[in-house]
Amino acid sequence: MASNLIKVFVPSDTTARSLGADAVAAAIEAAAAERAAAVEIVRNGSRGLYWLEPMVEVDVDGVRHAYGPVSPNDVGSLFDAAFLDGKPHELALGATEQIPFLSRQDRLTCARLGVIDPLSIDDYRAHDGYQGLSRAVELSGREIVDAVTESGLRGRGGAAFPTGIKWNTVLGAAGDQKYVVCNADEGDSGTFVDRMIMESDPYVLIEGMTIAGLAVGATQGYVYIRAEYPQAIKTMRQAIEHARSAGFLGEKILGGKRGFELEVREAAGAYICGEETSLLESLEGKRGMVRYRPPLPAIKGLFGAPTVVNNVVSLSSVPIILAKGASFYKDFGVGRSRGTLTVQLAGNIKQGGLVEIAFGHSLRELLEDFGGGTATGRPMRAVQSGGPLGAYVHPSQFDTALDYEAFAGIGAMVGHGGIVVFDDTVDMAQQARFAMEFCALESCGKCTPCRIGAVRGVEVIDKITNGENADDNLALLRDLCDTMVSGSLCALGGMAPFPVLSVMNHYSEDLKARN
């Protein structure tokens, strides 16, 4: 259907809206009416150039031109400057795809973020959506699993376990009922890509989960989304309804023999429920107590049945692997880190947002070339990567390559790809204290080193900063960290000491008495 309305895109994702995108959309609509301009406002998702949000785009002869950050007060002058024709304005950023922050990325998993109307299946299909599933329905479960294994994809939720190997275990496990569970608990500070995918391109996750179901023989899936993400919950629920009406979920998907159903479940504010066995307990309606393993969830998972548990990004990377082939995906990256990493630049950073890029670039490149330094303009003193359980990385380590093994080599973690930047005003003793405080608050309580150790950790750090027996207490803190690392059942107690140890090792000057 040809239309001579000019398309104006105003992002609707949580971050864009947190900066006033709704008011901008309303102002554009009002101004267009007043000037009798023939525009159609599309509420797309966000491309993730968050320092430019609200970033408005105009489609000029099939090329999108960006303006940002736009406030409602700018709208009049944008019309005066003929932004509908892509004309210059002080907020003009040029053709969107040519903005260096975006053009230098490798947008594979996140190719459609901010491009399409999130809930339009037609838009999704017009941008290569459902091509992976179309291939998958022609393949056996074994062939799908082999393609995912061959791609080298490793879990993007934190542990980086090879996805194909996990799926293979579930495929081989006996059971009439199997499940696919998407871990959308995204609890790590500094991470938001799961939220972005669910809000800006929900069908890619639905497609990925459906392919996982076909691969392992599961007919039911659950998306476990944190309660702190009301908009993602709403968008996913609507998208699932649309997908079902359009025949992409339910019985006999795409006219094939196999079916798949999907349901959203809301989490309830417990960080530990991001740990996969705690998550499964929570889905079963229980307290989120971490399970002992074996058995692996792949053998005995949800309701005792073989279960795939994967992160949002892992599952959303599957459609392009199926559509373009395992070797296409595998050609990105280095060493044993294949494909792309969705880096999220957060905290005190000038140009914060999403950078999807092949593994192997240096941390410095991300912080400087993409991030542009700190937001405050002061020197960077530390970055925490991999969430609250990740070490603080010192500027002397910024040349480390972003790949799983290189980061492990310096005692740090890539994890879910969140990078939180701090300038030189940070008090690292306070950050070490917070790591222990958070662990104490979120501990499921199953093991003593985590439950009691974290509380003790806070006390010991307080003693150090109060100047009580500093040397003895520093030695005690190190012992306590060792006990937690070696004696905890899961990575909450087992890794919360890492940020603390990194402060002891790189910022010992902060661990001293305050006045």
Next chain:
Amino acid sequence: MEPSSSKSPLNADDERAIKDICHAKQDVPGGLLPILHDIQRSLGYVPAAAVPIIAEYLNLSRADVHGVISFYHFYRTSPPGQKTLYICRAEACQAMGSRELEVHAQQKLGVDYHGTTKDGTLSLEPVYCLGNCACSPAVMLDETVYGRVTPGRLDEILG
């Protein structure tokens, strides 16, 4: 004791609402969390008097139901204020001044975390990341998220 205390018996409307929710979801696999969410959405909190009703519908012990409610930070057991302000306390927001912001909010409102203002208009809750970490510090008022919130901007948001 104040009339709306969590210990008080349920009024007929609330009891009906809780029973309807339990009835609708009692056969949902792992349905306890969805039931608790629905109750909290409908009443604003999960009253203590709801526990025996839920236990009966789901064939669980009261201790089981209570244990689940107390495990999760999200469930409230007392009525909230008319609105709830969540302040993000996690690292990315710390890097952009959330510690100062929370002190400002607590002083302005005269309440601590988990408290409700005397006039009952606002409850204050901590939250650990809203996924808005590229535009920290972040707060959420009911379900609306705000980014780059300075103390001055918070005053505007709260009106």
